[in-house]
Amino acid sequence: MAPKPAPLDIVVFPMLSDNYGFLLHDAASGETAVVDPAEAEPTLSACAQRGWRLSHILNTHHHGDHVGGNLALKAATGCKVVGPAYDRDRIPGIDIAVDEASGADFGGRHARVFFVPGHTRGHIAYWFAEDKALFCGDTLFALGCGRLFEGTPQQMWSSLIKLRALPDDTRVYCAHEYTQSNARFALTAEPDNAALQAEAARVAQLRAVGSFTIPSQLGVEKACNPFLRADQPALRRRFGSAGCSDAEVLGAIRAAKDRF
DSSP, rough: OOOOOOOOOEEEEETTTEEEEEEEEEETTEEEEEESSSSSHHHHHHHHHHHHHOOEEOOOOOOOHHTTTHHHHHHHHEEEEEEGGGGGGGGTTOOEEOOTTTOOOETTEEEEOOOOOSSSSOOOOEEETTTTEEEEEEETTTEEEEEOOSSSSHHOOOOOOHHTTTTTTOOOSBHHHHHHHHOOOHHHHHTTTTHHHHHHHHHHHHHHTTTTOOSHHHHHHHOOOOOGTTHHHEEEHHOOTOOOOOHHHHHHHHHHHHHO
């Protein structure tokens, strides 16, 4: 049996106004990946500060604030661009197209790839099981989920259910610092949720001193995030009607957030 690789070094760094990039570094191979680089310069700077050379880009979807740095980073470093086979025509510089069957290989380990449409039609997420790390782009946010730009409530619900099935100790690396505003909405959706009240207070304390709220813990999301809880009685009563599906409840919650 091959030895278990040492844990990935994972670095969170800000880009644009509220985006996050994530550096993943495997010390044994020297490989370094960035997830969803909106810009090249902050990514190169984050690598240079640590003496790492970029070898891979892992894209979750095609939006400009997730792929905007692809071509400049590829030109500067010769890195390989990995992205969704479901949407390869919209991923700049893509070299390796991955899907649920193929998964993605990086740093001596194999990441499971989830097809999670809803925000876009070709969105994917990467799960590094041994590192307990989920990189979910704009499908799942801390206390929220992405807007339904190209998908349906049923697609988004199916996608969220896939991610909800992962272990509670999974760290959720979502791509935006939306957590405090998501918490404000979540409290209107499920005001009697004590776990949510406690998490909202914790998030407020972090943001008051300028600290990141990412990564979150999937177990916390399961207890607090209304978009993962559309099948719970309190949310069904508030946003559903007799005989409606869980996906329809999810759609109603998302529509309420869009108006919030």
